[in-house]
Amino acid sequence: MQLRTLQKILWSAAAFATLAFGLWQFSQDRGPSVGEQAPFRPTFALPDAEGQLRTQADFEGKYLLVFFGFTNCPDVCPTTLAEVAQVMDDLGDQAANVQPLFISVDPVRDRALGLAEFTGAFHPSILGLAGDDTQTRAAADSFYIHYERQDDTTAPDGYSMSHSPALYLVGPDGEWLRQFSYGTPAAEILADLRSRL
Amino acid sequence: MKTQIISTLILMAASPAIACESTTFGDLSIANPWSRATIGAGRPAVFYVAITNDGASDDALVAISTPAAGRPMLHETTVTDGVASMPHAMSIPLPAGQTVQLAPGGYHGMLMGLTAALKEGETFPVTLTFEVAGDVTVNAEVLSLRVEGPDCETDGQ
Ligand SMILES: [Cu+2]
Numbered sequence: 204m205q206l207r208t209l210q211k212i213l214w215s216a217a218a219f220a221t222l223a224f225g226l227w228q229f230s231q232d233r234g235p236s237v238g239e240q241a242p243f244r245p246t247f248a249l250p251d252a253e254g255q256l257r258t259q260a261d262f263e264g265k266y267l268l269v270f271f272g273f274t275n276c277p278d279v280c281p282t283t284l285a286e287v288a289q290v291m292d293d294l295g296d297q298a299a300n301v302q303p304l305f306i307s308v309d310p311v312r313d314r315a316l317g318l319a320e321f322t323g324a325f326h327p328s329i330l331g332l333a334g335d336d337t338q339t340r341a342a343a344d345s346f347y348i349h350y351e352r353q354d355d356t357t358a359p360d361g362y363s364m365s366h367s368p369a370l371y372l373v374g375p376d377g378e379w380l381r382q383f384s385y386g387t388p389a390a391e392i393l394a395d396l397r398s399r400l
Numbered sequence: 401m402k403t404q405i406i407s408t409l410i411l412m413a414a415s416p417a418i419a420c421e422s423t424t425f426g427d428l429s430i431a432n433p434w435s436r437a438t439i440g441a442g443r444p445a446v447f448y449v450a451i452t453n454d455g456a457s458d459d460a461l462v463a464i465s466t467p468a469a470g471r472p473m474l475h476e477t478t479v480t481d482g483v484a485s486m487p488h489a490m491s492i493p494l495p496a497g498q499t500v501q502l503a504p505g506g507y508h509g510m511l512m513g514l515t516a517a518l519k520e521g522e523t524f525p526v527t528l529t530f531e532v533a534g535d536v537t538v539n540a541e542v543l544s545l546r547v548e549g550p551d552c553e554t555d556g557q
Contacts, residue, residue, distance in 0.1 A: 274443055275443050275444060276486075277436065277438075277443065277444050277445055277446035277508075277510065277511075278446055278475070278477050278486060278504060278505065278508045278510075279477055279484050279486075279504075279505060281436055281446075281504075281545060281546075282504045282505060282548060285545065285546040285547070285548060286548075288546055289546070316440075316442050316443060317439070317440070320439055320440075321439055321443075324439045324545055325545065325546060348482075349481075349482070349483050350483075351483070353485060355487075355488075357471075357473060357488055358512075359443075359444060359512050359513075363485070363486065365483050365484060365485035366483065366484060367482050367483055367484070368479060368483075368484040369482070385479060385484065385505060386505055
C-alpha cells in the first residue's frame with residue numbers, strides 16, 4: 204500500500220517534470236511571434252559592405268545562418284558570431300553550402316565603424332548587410348524578429364540597441380527552418396547542419 | 401609515458417596564464433579575469449571574471465575602473481520575450497558562500513571609450529570596487545575574439 208502511494212507520487216512527479224520540460228523547451232525554441240506551424244519565407248534586400256544590394260534570391264541553393272545584431276555589442280554578438288565561425292570551420296568542404304549573414308540593426312553606425320572589418324574578424328565567410336531604416340525594418344519583420352533603439356545616456360553615442368539574439372536557419376529553397384536560441388553550442392548547430400547537408 | 405602526457409596537458413593548460421589565475425582578497429577570490437580582442441578602439445570592449453565570496457556576509461561589486469577605457473561600466477545582458485538588451489547594473493550582488501560569474505550573456509564589464517585597441521595576448525589592469533571589501537586590482541588577459549572563455553583546467557580554479 205505504502206509502495207503504491209510512493210509509486211503514484213513518483214509517476215505524477217515524472218509526468219509533471221516531462222510537462223514542465225516540454226513547456227520550457229517550447230518557450231526556449233519559440234521565436235518572438237513566429238507561428239510554429241506556418242512555414243514562411245523570409246525576404247530581405249540589403250546592401251553589403253560594398254554597397255551591392257543582396258536579396259534572399261542571391262543565396263538560393265544554400266543554407267543561410269542569419270544573425271541580427273550590431274557591431275557595438277561586445278557581449279552577445281561576438282559569442283554568436285564566434286560560434287558561427289567555429290561551425291563554418293568545422294563544416295570543412297560542406298561550408299560551401301552554407302552562407303552566414305550578419306544583418307545590422309544599427310546600420311548607420313555600423314557602416315561608419317566598418318562592417319566588413321567586423322564580420323571578417325570572426326570569419327571571412329560571414330557577409331555583413333546594412334541597409335537603411337526601411338530595408339532593415341522590412342528584413343526584421345520578415346524574420347518576425349524585434350529590435351529597438353534604446354536611448355541611454357551612458358552608452359556610446361547616447362544609445363544602444365535591443366535585438367533578438369537568436370540565430371536563424373533558412374533552407375536552400377528560402378524557407379525558414381528553425382532558430383538556435385542564444386547560447387546554443389557550436390557543436391549542436393554543426394550537428395543540425397550536417398544532418399541536413 | 402603517462403607522466404609525459406600529464407606534463408603536456410599541464411603545459412597546454414598553462415598557456416593562457418593570466419586568464420586562469422585567481423587572486424584572493426580577504427574573503428573574496430577573483431578568478432579568470434579576461435577580455436576579448438577588439439577591432440580598433442572605436443567599439444566597446446568587454447570584461448569577464450568569476451568572483452567567489454567565501455565570507456559569512458554578503459558583498460557586492462559596485463564599480464570597475466581601468467586605464468584601458470575612459471568609461472568602464474557594469475552591465476547585465478537580459479533576454480526578455482526573446483529580445484536582448486544590456487542595461488547598466490548598479491550593483492552585482494555577491495551573496496555569502498556563492499560564486500558569481502561575469503560571463504558571456506550575463507553580467508559583464510562594458511569598457512567604453514577604449515584608449516587603444518585590445519590585442520590578443522596583452523593584459524591590462526582592472527580595479528574592482530566592492531561595497532564592503534573595497535578596491536582590488538587584477539590583470540585581465542585579452543583572449544581571441546573567437547573564444548567563449550579562457551581554456552583553464554577545471555580543477556583547482
Ligand atoms: Cu554591455
